[in-house]
Amino acid sequence: MSQIVSVHSYRGGTGKSNTTANLAIAVASHGYRVGIVDTDIQSPGIHVLFGYAEETLSPCLNDYLWGHCKIEETAHDVTAVIAGDIPSRSRVYLVPSSVKAGEIARVLREGYDVGLLNDGFQDLIEALNLDYLFIDTHPGLNEETLLSITISDILVLILRPDHQDFQGTAVTVDVAQRLNVPQILMVVNKVPQTFDFDDLKKRVESIYGNPVGGILPHSDEMMILGSEGVFVQRYPDHPISQTIAKIARSILP
Structure with missing residues (x-):
């Protein structure tokens, strides 16, 4: 049975796309077929982590939404980014969104059929035989x-140790609980090394009533990498990569 995992944050700048890419790679490395869809259509960016530039993004999610192609035709096989020996079944597919100014302006001006997006998710799962x-x-x-929250089997909420993030995330948790999302997993990102991680974990779990999958420290290596690659592949022994692996295991059966 396929699982839909939505990765969300109340505010931008939390490291949501980086976390999505790293988690997807970590899950796929266990022998699963994984798809990633960038539905941040107004400000897409996850494609950069996989080495895609504007001219290599076609076809993309926008082409599907405008009725130009089937959604599985927009899926780019990025399995090659997984380093080392992996099970033969492992696959990672990326459905990017367009970074062309005209395409983004069209979305902002005209919107798109959200129901079509939901149908596309299901079609993609079936066409590519996805596990996640x-x-x-x-x-x-x-x-x-x-929509993404409603259809999720697992909702991963990313927040920073920031008062505005804490308040906004509370709203999202309340909405997700009202929509009966089966599993909510909290991830605190960009945490200064001076923090007491155990105390922070207990505090977040107490506030939101949901488990903390992991606390990701602020990292100079992450800043230096600058989205030019997937972190868990470049720094497999780093504490961030080890925490990502732990979060991935909590998603797996």
């Missing part, structure tokens, strides 16, 4: 985000 579909959502709460 990761949805990189748009920050905040809008129609697309509510």
